[in-house]
Amino acid sequence: MTPVVTLTNVNKVFGGGGRPQTVALKDINLQIEPREFISLIGPSGCGKSTLLRTIADLVPPSSGEVVVNGKSAHQARLNREYGMVFQAPVLFEWRTVLHNVELPLEIMGVPKKEREQRAREMLKLVELQGFERHYPWQLSGGMQQRVAIARALAFRPQLLLMDEPFGALDELTRERMNAELLRIWHETKTTVVFVTHSIPEAVFLSTRVVVMSARPGRITAIIPIDLPYPRDVETRESPRFFELVTEVREALRRGEERMA
Amino acid sequence: MTARKALMRRFIVWFCVRLNSAVAVTLPKRRTANKLAALLVLFSLALLWQFVKLVFNLDGRTLPHLWEIVLAFGEPARRNGPPLINELLNAALFTAQGAFFGFVIGAILGFVLGTVFAHVPLLERSLVPYVVASQTVPILAIAPMVVIWLRGSWWSVPIIAAYLTFFPVTINTLRGMKSPDPRALELMRSYAATTWETLWKLRFPAALPAIFAALKIAATSSVVGAIIAELPAGVQRGLGGAILNFNQYYITGPQRLWAAITMAALVGIAFYLMIALVERLALRNIVR
Numbered sequence: 001m002t003p004v005v006t007l008t009n010v011n012k013v014f015g016g017g018g019r020p021q022t023v024a025l026k027d028i029n030l031q032i033e034p035r036e037f038i039s040l041i042g043p044s045g046c047g048k049s050t051l052l053r054t055i056a057d058l059v060p061p062s063s064g065e066v067v068v069n070g071k072s073a074h075q076a077r078l079n080r081e082y083g084m085v086f087q088a089p090v091l092f093e094w095r096t097v098l099h100n101v102e103l104p105l106e107i108m109g110v111p112k113k114e115r116e117q118r119a120r121e122m123l124k125l126v127e128l129q130g131f132e133r134h135y136p137w138q139l140s141g142g143m144q145q146r147v148a149i150a151r152a153l154a155f156r157p158q159l160l161l162m163d164e165p166f167g168a169l170d171e172l173t174r175e176r177m178n179a180e181l182l183r184i185w186h187e188t189k190t191t192v193v194f195v196t197h198s199i200p201e202a203v204f205l206s207t208r209v210v211v212m213s214a215r216p217g218r219i220t221a222i223i224p225i226d227l228p229y230p231r232d233v234e235t236r237e238s239p240r241f242f243e244l245v246t247e248v249r250e251a252l253r254r255g256e257e258r259m260a
Numbered sequence: 261m262t263a264r265k266a267l268m269r270r271f272i273v274w275f276c277v278r279l280n281s282a283v284a285v286t287l288p289k290r291r292t293a294n295k296l297a298a299l300l301v302l303f304s305l306a307l308l309w310q311f312v313k314l315v316f317n318l319d320g321r322t323l324p325h326l327w328e329i330v331l332a333f334g335e336p337a338r339r340n341g342p343p344l345i346n347e348l349l350n351a352a353l354f355t356a357q358g359a360f361f362g363f364v365i366g367a368i369l370g371f372v373l374g375t376v377f378a379h380v381p382l383l384e385r386s387l388v389p390y391v392v393a394s395q396t397v398p399i400l401a402i403a404p405m406v407v408i409w410l411r412g413s414w415w416s417v418p419i420i421a422a423y424l425t426f427f428p429v430t431i432n433t434l435r436g437m438k439s440p441d442p443r444a445l446e447l448m449r450s451y452a453a454t455t456w457e458t459l460w461k462l463r464f465p466a467a468l469p470a471i472f473a474a475l476k477i478a479a480t481s482s483v484v485g486a487i488i489a490e491l492p493a494g495v496q497r498g499l500g501g502a503i504l505n506f507n508q509y510y511i512t513g514p515q516r517l518w519a520a521i522t523m524a525a526l527v528g529i530a531f532y533l534m535i536a537l538v539e540r541l542a543l544r545n546i547v548r
Contacts, residue, residue, distance in 0.1 A: 058446050078452045086443045093546055094465045103461070107451045135545055 002070055004159055004191045005032040005055055010064035012050055012217075023216035024050045028064070030210065030219065034158070037185060037192045039202035039209045041248065043256065047217025048195045052161050055193060056084060069158065080108060082159035083152030087167045089144035091136040091151075098123065098132035101151045108155060122150035125184060142173045146180070153188055160185075160192045167197060175236075178204055182231060199252075203244045204231060211248060213255025220255035223247055265349060278537060324515040329522065332515040337506075344516060348502060348523040355486050355498035356527050358414070362421020362489075363482035363531070367475060370426040374433025378463065379455065384434065395427050399485065404492035416493050421485030425478035432474035436467025469546070472539040479531035487524060499524045 012025040024047045032038050040048040053059040054066055057077035068076035076082065083104075091100045101119040110118070123129055126146040136144055145165055152160060166174045178201060185192055196202050202209045203225055211221040225244055227235055235241055306326055313323050320328070333345040341347070373391070377384035403420050410416045440462050448458045490500025499520060506517040 053446075056450055058449055077450065080450075080452055082450070084447065084450045086447070088441070088443065090441055090443045090447055092444070092462070092465065094468075104451050106461070107448075107453050107457055137546075 001034055003031045004034050004036075004069060005030070005193070006065075006067040007031075007051075007054070008065040008067075010051075010054060010061045010066060012047070012054065012059065013062045025054070025061070026216035026218045028217075028219060030222075032191060032193065034191055035189060036208065037182075037206045038194065039206040040193065040195045040212060041197070041199065041202045041209060042212030042217075042220075042252065043214050045217070046212040046214040046255075048212050049163055050217065051212075052163055052193060052195050055159075056082060056161055076159075080104070080155060081157055082161050083155070083157045085145070085148050085152045085160070085162045085165045087164040089136070089141075089148040091144055091147055093136050095135075096132065097128065097134050097136070097139070097147050100136070100147055101154050103151060104155050110155075118154055119150075122154050123147075125153070125187065126150045126180070142169055142177060145169070145177065149181070149184065153184070153190070156188070158190060160190045162192065162194045164195050164197060166201070174198075174201065175233075179232065181205065182229070186229070199245050199248050200236070200241075203227075203241060203248060204236060209248055211251040211255060213252070213258065220258075221251040223251060264353070265346065268349060268353070321511070321514055324518060328515045329518045332513065332519045337513075337516055344519055348499075348520060351497060351499045351502045351520075352523050352527050354495075355483070355490065355500065355524075356531075358417035358489065358498065359421055359482040359486035359527070359531065361418035362485055363425050363478060365418055366422035366425025366478055366482065367429050369422065370429025370474070370478070371433050371471070373426070373430045375437060375459070377430070377434045378437035379459075388434075391427065391430060394423075399424060399488055403489050406489075407493045412493065414493070414495070417486050417489040417495065417498075420489035421482045424481040424485040428474040428477040428481070429471065432470040433467060436470030437463045439470065440466045469543060472535065472543065475535050476532055476539070479535045480528045483524065483528040483531055499527070 007028050007030045010025055010028040011023070013021055013023050015021040028051060040051060042048050050059055054061050055068060055073060057066075057073040066073040069081055071079075091097075092103070095103070098116070098119050101122055102115045105115040105118060120129070120132065123132060126149055128143060128146055128150065131139065131143070136147070139147070145168075148165070166177050169177065181192075182205060192205075194202075194205060206225050209223045209225060210219055211223065212218065213220045223244070227238075227240060227244070309323075309326055312318070313325065333348070334343050336342060337344045337347055377388065399420065402423065403416075406420050406423075407416045410419070437459075444462055444466075445458070448462055453461070486498070487500040487503065489495075490498045491504060495501055496505075502520045503517065503524070506513070506520050510517055
């Protein structure tokens with residue numbers, strides 16, 4: 001099986017030319033197989049968001065290669081092969097919920113009737129049917145983020161990139177959204193790369209957890225998560241879950257110590 | 261002349277009805293409170309006017325009575341001429357034409373400039389200082405030059421009015437176009453959207469609130485610009501001409517000058533209200 005994403009010796013340095021340099025990413029090597037759920041976790045400044053944006057071709061690497069679906073990241077972006085969700089929903093406040101989900105389809109030139117149908121399907125998938133005519137300000141934070149997810153999946157990309165999408169939500173909503181996301185992931189059969197700050201979230205969602213550390217940003221450890229799917233509340237309370245959370249935490253601490 | 265006046269009256273009535281229904285979106289209680297408050301302010305200002313006149317013992321030449329100004333509308337300004345209000349309405353219509361064209365020219369120019377500046381930082385850095393400098397030159401100095409360049413054509417009026425209106429529209433369009441969340445721009449990039457698509461689907465709608473704010477300023481500036489422009493252009497038919505005329509003959513009737521000023525203010529207010537109405541319709545779904 002060809003990997004969906006391959007990162008080879010990727011480095012990213014910000015600054016230079018008179019300004020102080022920051023090594024955001026150093027010697028990143030990572031392969032992501034189809035239908036995996038990968039979490040990137042690490043302290044602030046470890047480069048996880050930068051890494052995500054490198055895959056998205058929003059930030060060019062200083063050196064190294066990023067291959068997505070067998071082509072360069074740049075080509076993959078032009079082909080619209082991934083959907084992206086940010087920490088803030090970033091919905092267009094002048095558009096209705098339905099219209100917001102239609103945005104990528106508009107840009108891709110999908111005809112009106114088909115656009116509307118697909119957008120409605122997506123809203124049903126995230127369980128927001130009935131809210132098509134609402135405006136973003138009328139929805140809660142969690143609902144807005146679900147619209148953002150629907151929008152990201154509207155054109156059925158194989159790859160979903162998520163940058164701390166539930167970071168702004170409270171703990172209870174977050175846990176519910178985690179369960180929702182796993183269901184959506186299972187139904188759409190996508191590959192997900194998920195950036196997070198939360199260890200339990202990373203362990204609950206992923207097939208593998210990539211632990212990163214800062215200064216310079218690098219991969220400290222890759223921990224496979226052998227918890228069975230479907231995962232639910234009971235999974236969170238199982239002993240194995242706790243063991244894995246501890247393992248991830250230890251890896252994070254090791255990374256920090258090496259830095260100090 | 262009567263037909264045009266009748267048309268004007270019908271237009272004013274229609275406009276007030278439309279505005280009322282647009283305002284009617286607010287709660288009835290709030291609406292009544294707003295209207296009462298506005299009337300109260302107006303009444304207080306009228307009281308203040310008369311109070312100042314009383315306290316400082318100002319005679320008719322320095323500050324005429326309010327009712328004298330109101331009465332002046334009904335009386336002829338010239339011997340055997342029509343009532344002042346007829347003359348002023350015609351003058352207002354004429355000036356409004358110049359102001360309107362000036363507003364449209366200035367708004368389009370400002371929008372184009374603001375959009376270009378938002379997309380080409382080099383042009384923004386090099387040209388915005390000159391745009392700002394252009395506004396520091398007193399328009400009274402520029403107006404006669406424009407009249408001469410255009411050989412006394414009527415178009416000098418809208419062009420001078422546009423001179424005042426393009427500046428706020430440029431600055432606010434620029435600001436509005438740069439206002440979207442950077443992540444929204446990243447989102448458009450992730451869709452491989454063209455610059456044009458990003459402009460129409462993201463930047464332009466995001467800029468609308470700022471653009472409307474500028475258009476409101478430009479609406480009143482265009483009236484001021486048109487009036488000032490009429491002076492060196494020697495245009496007699498507009499409010500500028502009327503103000504100049506009543507200024508010259510101030511001694512014979514100061515209340516007529518005040519009447520002309522009032523009419524000019526009403527034209528400005530009417531322009532403003534029209535923009536406000538359009539804004540209400542365009543931005544009705546966005547809650548701030």
